[in-house]
Amino acid sequence: MIAMKNVHKTFALRDGEFTALGDVSLDIAENEFVTVVGPSGCGKSTLLNILAGLETPTDGQALVNGRPITGPGPDRGVIFQQFALFPWLTVRKNVEFGLRTAGMPRKRRQARAQEAIDLVGLTRFADALPKTLSGGMKQRCAIARAYAVDPEILLMDEPFGALDALTRVRMQEQLLDTWSRERRTVLFITHDVDEAVFLANRVVVMAAGPGRIVESVEIDLPHPRTEEVRLSPEFAALRNRVWTAVYHQE
Amino acid sequence: MSVVEAVPARAGAGASRPSPRRRTRRGLLPALNVVSALAGIALWWWASRGSATVPAPAEVLTRAGELIADGTLGDDVLASLRRVVLGFGLGCLLAVPVGFLMGWYPVARGLIEPWVQFFRTIPPLALIPLAIVLMGIGETPKTFVIFLAAFLVCVVSTFQGVVGVDRTLINAARVLGAGDLTIFLRVVVPASSPFILVGMRVGLGSSWATLVAAELIAAQEGLGYRMQSAQLYYDLPTIFVGLITIGVLGLLMDRALLLVERRLTAWQERRA
Numbered sequence: 340m341i342a343m344k345n346v347h348k349t350f351a352l353r354d355g356e357f358t359a360l361g362d363v364s365l366d367i368a369e370n371e372f373v374t375v376v377g378p379s380g381c382g383k384s385t386l387l388n389i390l391a392g393l394e395t396p397t398d399g400q401a402l403v404n405g406r407p408i409t410g411p412g413p414d415r416g417v418i419f420q421q422f423a424l425f426p427w428l429t430v431r432k433n434v435e436f437g438l439r440t441a442g443m444p445r446k447r448r449q450a451r452a453q454e455a456i457d458l459v460g461l462t463r464f465a466d467a468l469p470k471t472l473s474g475g476m477k478q479r480c481a482i483a484r485a486y487a488v489d490p491e492i493l494l495m496d497e498p499f500g501a502l503d504a505l506t507r508v509r510m511q512e513q514l515l516d517t518w519s520r521e522r523r524t525v526l527f528i529t530h531d532v533d534e535a536v537f538l539a540n541r542v543v544v545m546a547a548g549p550g551r552i553v554e555s556v557e558i559d560l561p562h563p564r565t566e567e568v569r570l571s572p573e574f575a576a577l578r579n580r581v582w583t584a585v586y587h588q589e
Numbered sequence: 590m591s592v593v594e595a596v597p598a599r600a601g602a603g604a605s606r607p608s609p610r611r612r613t614r615r616g617l618l619p620a621l622n623v624v625s626a627l628a629g630i631a632l633w634w635w636a637s638r639g640s641a642t643v644p645a646p647a648e649v650l651t652r653a654g655e656l657i658a659d660g661t662l663g664d665d666v667l668a669s670l671r672r673v674v675l676g677f678g679l680g681c682l683l684a685v686p687v688g689f690l691m692g693w694y695p696v697a698r699g700l701i702e703p704w705v706q707f708f709r710t711i712p713p714l715a716l717i718p719l720a721i722v723l724m725g726i727g728e729t730p731k732t733f734v735i736f737l738a739a740f741l742v743c744v745v746s747t748f749q750g751v752v753g754v755d756r757t758l759i760n761a762a763r764v765l766g767a768g769d770l771t772i773f774l775r776v777v778v779p780a781s782s783p784f785i786l787v788g789m790r791v792g793l794g795s796s797w798a799t800l801v802a803a804e805l806i807a808a809q810e811g812l813g814y815r816m817q818s819a820q821l822y823y824d825l826p827t828i829f830v831g832l833i834t835i836g837v838l839g840l841l842m843d844r845a846l847l848l849v850e851r852r853l854t855a856w857q858e859r860r861a
């Protein structure tokens with residue numbers, strides 16, 4: 340489904356250049372939920388932007404369904420590190436944005452947007468402006484906006500980074516719930532090792548200087564991921580393994 | 590997705606309840622404004638008693654009545670407003686697309702910016718002699734100078750608005766399938782509208798100031814002209830009427846634009 344082959348990314352700086360990604364190869368199968376962890380600045384967002392079609396690799400190939408990525412596409416939904424809601428549009432209009440650009444007729448567009456809004460539990464706030472929403476609600480609006488266009492692939496860049504612990508856990512459970520019902524392919528970036536292990540089928544660990552993948556950990560915990568799973572010794576063992584890979588990079 | 594409903598939904602209820610600090614402020618500020626205005630008029634009245642030259646408020650009020658009755662004030666106001674509305678309107682109309690061009694296309698910026706920066710350093714009034722020589726003594730040179738004053742302010746702020754549009758918003762639109770035209774119309778324009786409106790407000794103030802000064806130099810009617818001719822006859826009450834009218838009209842126009850601005854940019858997060 341997603342394939343990155345020997346991808347390099349360098350940014351031109353005033354004095355020379357900076358290698359954000361040096362030789363990254365990554366395959367993600369259909370319906371797989373992959374999380375990416377790594378220290379700040381190791382190139383996680385750069386990797387996601389390449390898959391989103393917002394950046395082009397300096398070298399190597401990035402493919403979706405066997406075709407090289409040439410730009411953003413309706414097959415890939417993106418949820419940004421900063422919510423990136425249009426502040427002048429209501430929740431409803433934000434969610435409808437992608438449907439409008441796709442030229443969906445009004446009736447169907449409204450119905451589709453309403454579904455997505457209901458799904459993330461923002462029904463009562465459908466006509467509110469983003470500035471009146473809490474951080475968690477903004478995030479849910481951004482998720483609804485990406486869901487509405489019904490992409491096969493969801494690319495999520497630290498989507499829960501700004502949330503308090505309680506809301507965060509709820510959002511994780513909700514995301515898994517939707518994922519297990521609708522089965523999308525998900526690439527999910529996070530700083531949080533617990534979150535990475537809890538959500539994933541596979542955790543990819545990155546290191547900086549230059550940005551690269553240092554380890555890939557299969558997470559064979561059972562679904563659904565309940566609180567029981569979160570507190571199990573198997574979870575703890577996997578978390579420790581990922582933790583070591585992230586924080587004891589030589 | 591029942592889990593989510595458990596998340597407390599505060600925003601709706603909390604937003605309408607003003608904090609105690611704001612409530613006291615809301616009543617206090619207008620009261621202070623009125624007190625201050627009254628104190629100013631009292632001071633004026635007190636100063637006029639001891640002076641042979643400064644007219645008393647009552648005297649100015651009488652003169653205002655006369656000027657309104659014989660239609661002079663109305664005609665002058667209309668003449669001035671017509672010039673300002675025309676010049677300011679044309680200025681903004683041109684400034685917005687030019688500002689967008691400059692912000693969107695580096696080539697346009699490179700070509701236009703030097704001229705904007707150069708003319709910005711020249712007070713519009715300094716162009717009056719040239720404008721009169723080139724365009725005659727009719728309405729054209731005055732309207733032109735006002736146009737320029739509004740244009741220069743508005744074009745710079747539109748440009749800054751466009752340049753400052755958050756990249757993540759543009760990226761968000763792109764991944765939602767928006768092309769260049771859609772991004773321009775549905776992201777860049779709304780995102781920079783607060784800058785455009787602020788530019789228009791500043792531009793209006795600058796137009797108004799330029800207008801009155803232009804009328805002092807070259808006009809047969811208008812508020813500036815009326816004060817200029819009153820000066821010849823040492824007619825202080827008329828000068829006062831002119832000044833107050835200019836101030837009040839300027840204030841009204843600014844408030845009107847402020848209201849429009851508030852309406853159109855209500856989506857912005859404001860700290861105050």
Ligand SMILES: Nc1ncnc2c1ncn2[C@@H]1O[C@H](COP(=O)(O)OP(=O)(O)OP(=O)(O)O)[C@@H](O)[C@H]1O
Binds near residue numbers: 357359379380
């Ligand atoms: N447009 C750019 N120009 C120059 N350098 C860039 C650019 N974008 C990213 N970088 C650099 O590339 C590196 C990786 O950035 P990236 O945003 O991918 O990191 P990240 O892993 O997402 O970090 P964080 O966890 O803090 O979000 C950083 O060192 C950053 O300075």
Ligand SMILES: [Mg+2]
Binds near residue numbers: 383420496
């Ligand atoms: Mg990042």
